Amino acid sequence: MATTLSAKALTRRATSAPPELRRKPRPLEVLIQAFFFACGAVSILTTIGIVYVLGSEAWLFFRSPEVDLVEFFTTTSWVPAVGQFGIWSLVNATMMTTTFAMIVALPLGLASAIYLSEYASPGVRNVLKPVLEILAGIPTVVYGYFALTFMTPLLRAILGRDVVEIYNTASAGLVMGILILPLVSSMSEDALSAVPRSLREAAYALGATRLETAVRIVVPAALSGITAAFILAVSRAVGETMIVAIAAGAGPAFTFNPFKAAETMTGHIVRISGGDLSYDSIDYDSIFAIGLLLFLMTLALNLISRAIMRRFREVYE
């Protein structure tokens, strides 16, 4: 109360002060602030742009006579040439690669996070952590090359050439798991290290071993962060493009056999747009419909991940 009064008094005095002591109007300051605000607003424009572009083109797609919304979400055959648009063959392939990626990334990521946070000495950490950081920095197209020229031949050597096709979702998924491992590991490790030391010390004082402390005290305490990491990893796997474009196969196929070729949503978008694409064709519009679905899926996963992080975070003092 007192401060507002004095502030008012100050402004009154300022306006009645001699001109050289008055607060100068600074048009430049206002201009600069406006410029910085405009920079921040670009991100809003980007989002609006994404939603508008995907929405309007997808609208054109669903409005065209060859497409039926019910068919789109219920059938399993995607052959644009004969007017069959069943999204499930693409979504199914995406789910297959994502599943394989999670089989690799979640256990390995969590285990390495537990090791780095609970077991490793600072010296060991400084050696091992950069390895994960390097893995995270390698471009995805390189992982695609790795999947096609290393993982696929490996799978074919182990399981037999007649079982595993040259392009298959298992190989793409496994390599994608390696790509996502650092993400799971670093996010989980952040969550684990945020658990206060006192909890660990209390467990040790009760006679728990290091394993029991890590698995029964620290991991449950950090569960919200770890869950958020897992969901974000799924979102990342769904949106991952180059590995599946190179190694999973070119051509939609509805199959539950992970050793057969199948095209994911992202892989289909890349293949269609990589060719000669004419605007306003059904192919052009269809990739935007797939893109919209992809955008909504990843957005939902990201929002859930953030909500879990916020809502269920245990705050320790």
Next chain:
Amino acid sequence: MMKEKASHATRLEPSPFGEEVQLKRNLAARHRAGAIWHALFLLALIIGIIALTALIYNILDQTFGLVAVEVKVPPHELAQDGVPLEDLSTEQLIALLEARVSKGVLRRLKAEQPLEQRDREDLLSLVYERVVQPKIVRSWSLTDSLLRRRSVEMEVAQKYPSAQLQFRSWLNPHFVSQPQSSDPQVAGVRTAILGSLWTIAITILVAFPLGVGAAIYLEEYAADNALNRLIQTNINNLAGVPSIIYGMLGLAIFVRALEPLTSGALVGGVADPTTANGRTILSAGLTLALLVLPLLIVNAQEAIRAVPNSLREAGYALGASKWQVIRDHVLPNALPGILTGTILSISRAMGETAPLIVVGASTYIVYDPHGPFSKFTTLPVQIYQWTARPQQEFRNIAAAAIVVLLVLLLSLNAAAIIMRNRFSRRLV
């Protein structure tokens, strides 16, 4: 495990002797489980290291190795009077070319540059290219070349009796300096590297000011109201949007809607505006700029937030305006952090492939890009296209291109680390 222990304890005889034995046995089991899991946790990390090793091994394995080369005319047949091909004089080489090369090709070569004006090196390589015509018929990986040399030799003797076995590094000076070609033997990555550099330059020019500006706004100006919270949340969400979605945004906005601008027709930047069609370096650079913007903003925000408040307050106390404080105190102290974040964003942009394919990277261009309105291809796109070909030789050059890309990225990241160590001053 603890519950087990408790149930054991209740089942125990009241004898203090037995309880102690039971407890010891239990403790041993718990420690054993601890040791096993310790090893398993470590194993997870080791699998990560193995994966990284396998990846690097796999790429180097394909970059070097034996090749079987067949020639149309063996060089020793071209020797004249006992002088080998390599030592022939300029005149002899010209005579050789005129005798052996077809009239049409010869006319074309002369139109490029008369034979008499070319130097010996040039003529010699022409003789190799047009007369000797070496052709790689099969290539082997480095592992096969080193460990199974004997069986490789036997295979060559059986299947390609006229071929010669040579050791070839697919990554060589020629590869880095030559433009793209449909022949993997002479194809290079110069067009792709230049395309990458042009694209990245535009990305930096656009994303750096916008990103730092947005970070300054959010950290220094923004009041805690609904609009600014929306901007912040929005940036965090944009960071999680798959990169291919940005490609589709770029395709619809930059390539299609803004075609007059991005194809250069509006500013008269190209002689023939129909060639590029909006699928230009400018469109690609702008798309990548939007893609890295959230990452750049978040990094810059962290750097600005790390500047201690006492510096700002000291500035205000001396009568500086808000912009003066930001310009003279906040930014100089945040700059190392901002630059490090920028370099990391750039290396992300450098490795991006999917959005550029969607925006319309050209599948095949042999001319160097010469400005923002050129058609383009970039290094990762080139790697993708070569990998997608079934022939082994294209896998080899894809591996060599990957080595080039990784070296570029590694030097970028090294620059970031050096910068962070060099400029990071401890404040407070």
